[in-house]
């Protein structure tokens with residue numbers, strides 16, 4: 001088992017990465033539980049595949065499980081989803097000192113984490129991430145949120161989990177499209193800060209996507225280590241450090257908003273497109289060689305991820321996408337910082353980007369090919 005500590009003083013916790021952790025969930029959680037019952041929130045797809053395994057683990061430990069099963073998909077991460085979760089936790093008389101369990105992908109983790117942040121002004125929670133994306137990214141670092149009509153993750157809180165169990169066996173039932181979406185956030189760690197990892201992924205990405213155990217464990221552990229390091233340095237994204245994890249997201253969130261937070265474009269797919277756009281824009285303004293931007297695009301396309309926004313056939317122009325970006329949480333005194341690249345592995349926060357120029361660039365990209 002790989003164990004990655006997230007060092008945050010009194011809010012520190014471990015991310016445990018291994019096969020079969022859901023089957024052993026109770027023994028990992030017991031030291032944190034104070035009662036002989038636990039509340040677990042999941043979605044219907046995850047429940048169908050993994051409820052029995054998790055329930056059996058708690059049964060063996062004589063801990064009763066209460067279940068809330070939500071609809072799968074990004075649209076669950078909204079005000080009505082939040083109301084469902086908080087009402088259900090209140091009905092179960094969950095106390096501040098209790099640990100609620102989020103079993104699922106990033107949608108369940110973000111929603112349940114936010115519900116835990118606000119329930120009775122804050123209760124504890126444990127992340128049992130079951131998608132690749134949730135294991136390498138969303139379950140770690142304490143960003144919790146819901147989407148609103150205005151945009152992505154606009155209502156939320158920083159609220160750290162007490163424990164994260166990333167069970168690699170869970171990925172056995174994850175659809176291939178979702179594996180590829182999670183892989184986009186893995187690629188992100190290479191592109192933003194680790195050229196050697198980017199090169200390793202070029203050689204081993206196919207094995208990761210095929211769920212070959214050694215490659216998968218190394219990719220997940222390397223990603224979580226990178227995220228844990230950055231989060232420990234800048235938990236609340238105030239020091240131009242954690243913002244690097246937002247590489248591809250300014251473009252990506254605009255695309256998600258434009259496609260209505262739907263299955264038409266998954267978060268990881270939007271991030272893949274966003275990384276290609278960030279790389280191409282960096283090359284366009286002379287920050288990095290065109291050849292490196294092309295390498296980023298190739299890494300995305302080789303993984304079977306979308307790399308060209310023209311292929312989305314969006315009914316909008318670059319200005320409309322730029323308008324979505326004005327709701328980005330990185331907005332600072334009316335200007336929008338962008339995460340750009342000086343090369344693969346050297347992302348930085350650029351504070352002097354001309355949004356009108358970005359809109360013109362997006363117009364070209366929307367028409368390209």
Ligand SMILES: NC(=O)c1ccc[n+]([C@@H]2O[C@H](COP(=O)([O-])OP(=O)(O)OC[C@H]3O[C@@H](n4cnc5c(N)ncnc54)[C@H](O)[C@@H]3O)[C@@H](O)[C@H]2O)c1
Pocket residue numbers: 043044045046049072073074077104105106107108110130131132133134137138139140141142143144153170171172173174175178181182185267268
């Ligand atoms: N908090 C953060 O730091 C952070 C980081 C990255 C992404 N996110 C958020 O995460 C969300 C995306 O997460 P996601 O890609 O996991 O999406 P998701 O939660 O919608 O899960 C993807 C799909 O896979 C299914 N699924 C999950 N695990 C499964 C399994 N083991 N077997 C079968 N089906 C399974 C789900 O039911 C869903 O249909 C977005 O809302 C994004 O904004 C948050």
Ligand SMILES: O=C(O)C(=O)C[C@@H](O)[C@H](O)[C@H](O)COP(=O)(O)O
Pocket residue numbers: 137141143152153185242243245246249329
């Ligand atoms: O943990 C972070 O910090 C990230 O930016 C990780 C992203 O992959 C994730 O999608 C995050 O939710 C985006 O954050 P936001 O602040 O732009 O909503």
Ligand SMILES: [Zn+2]
Pocket residue numbers: 137185249267271
């Ligand atoms: Zn993301």
